[in-house]
Amino acid sequence: MFNLVLFGPPGSGKGxxxxxxxxxxxxxxxxxxxxxxxxxxxxxxxxxxxxxxMDQGMLVPDEVVIGMISSKLDENPNxxxxxxxxxxxxxxxxxxxxxxxxFKNNPINVVLSLLVTEEELKTRLxxxxxxxxxxxxxxxxxxKRIKEYHAKTSPVADYYKSKNKLVEVxxxxxxxxxxxxxxxxxxxxxx
Ligand code: AP5
Numbered sequence: 623m624f625n626l627v628l629f630g631p632p633g634s635g636k637g638x639x640x641x642x643x644x645x646x647x648x649x650x651x652x653x654x655x656x657x658x659x660x661x662x663x664x665x666x667x668x669x670x671x672x673x674x675x676m677d678q679g680m681l682v683p684d685e686v687v688i689g690m691i692s693s694k695l696d697e698n699p700n701x702x703x704x705x706x707x708x709x710x711x712x713x714x715x716x717x718x719x720x721x722x723x724x725f726k727n728n729p730i731n732v733v734l735s736l737l738v739t740e741e742e743l744k745t746r747l748x749x750x751x752x753x754x755x756x757x758x759x760x761x762x763x764x765x766k767r768i769k770e771y772h773a774k775t776s777p778v779a780d781y782y783k784s785k786n787k788l789v790e791v792x793x794x795x796x797x798x799x800x801x802x803x804x805x806x807x808x809x810x811x812x813x
Contacts (some may be wrong), residue, residue, distance in 0.1 A: 623728040624649065624703035624812060627710070628804075629779065630736035632767040633743040633750070634793045635800060639736070640707040642801050647808065650698050653707040654687050657694075676758055679766030681711055681774060688718045695722055703728075711775045716782070732811035733782040734804055736793030740768060 626649065628636045637653065644651045658676060661669030668686065675682045691709060698704070710716040723729050738746075744764055751759025758767065782788040789811075791803050 623701075624808075625706070625723060625728060625730045626703065626808065626811075627706045627730055627733040627782070628736070629733050629782075629788075630793060631738065631740075631743055631771045631775070632764065633747040634736040634738045635797070636707045636736065638797055639801060639804055640705050642797075643804060643808070644705050646805065647702070647705075649703045649705045650701045651705050651707060652691065652694050652709065654682075654690060654709040654711075655707075657690055658682060658687075677763070679758055679763040679770060681770055684712055684714045684718070687711075688715060691719065692722055695726070703731075706730075710778055713777050713781050716778050730782075730787060732789060732807065733779075733787045734807055735779055735788055735790045736800070737790055738793040742794055743768065 624647070626643070628640055628643070630636050637655075640651050640653065643649065658669065658672045662673050662676070663669070668690075672682045672686065687709060691706075695704070706719070710719050720729065744761070747759045747764045748761060750756060751764075758764075779788055789807050791800065791807060793800055
């Protein structure tokens with residue numbers, strides 16, 4: 623089994639690259655942002671609760687997302703591995719994920735961290751907001767998401783660095799160039 627975390631700030635290209643990686647390596651994609659948006663669209667109790675946080679650019683409480691991940695792992699018992707996109711986003715989430723995976727004897731193999739300047743993140747997200755209408759892609763909420771990232775999510779990189787699992791990859795350039803760099807690192811981690 624091969625488990626990969628694709629890590630990076632809002633707009634760093636996690637979703638874009640995940641869809642290419644899972645096609646090439648046959649991994650199961652777990653995106654907490656996508657799961658929460660589906661719950662919102664269904665207007666489920668979870669979706670209604672999560673919307674309050676997401677619309678303000680704040681993280682949804684740990685216990686909610688950890689429960690979602692635990693269910694997703696249980697739903698996919700015999701797979702080649704997982705690509706985690708947008709999770710873990712706090713050190714508590716990273717510790718919970720390690721516990722869940724240790725229990726199954728299938729730890730995280732590598733964490734690929736996309737490096738993108740703040741200027742480029744804002745440009746990408748504002749442009750996506752104009753075309754997709756995603757409600758959290760307006761300038762005010764984007765700034766809050768970036769602030770939340772620095773406060774709560776960037777320590778996750780240190781957590782994995784201390785476990786020698788973090789690999790930084792330049793996240794600017796063409797989608798294909800970045801994909802090639804990510805594939806090189808995945809192949810290295812699989813050797
Ligand atoms: P989530 O959906 O995970 O949002 P995010 O991390 O802010 O990530 P994005 O989807 O905005 O960006 P991305 O890195 O996937 O980039 P993308 O490929 O789309 O989370 C949304 C909310 O849900 C959070 O704010 C929070 O409230 C909640 N949430 C989710 N997970 C949570 C968790 N674990 N804990 C607590 N709360 C949680 O690319 C962005 C744009 O750039 C696209 O338009 C794309 O086409 C473009 N682009 C991509 N690559 C390039 C490139 N190389 N050059 C130019 N443009 C590019």
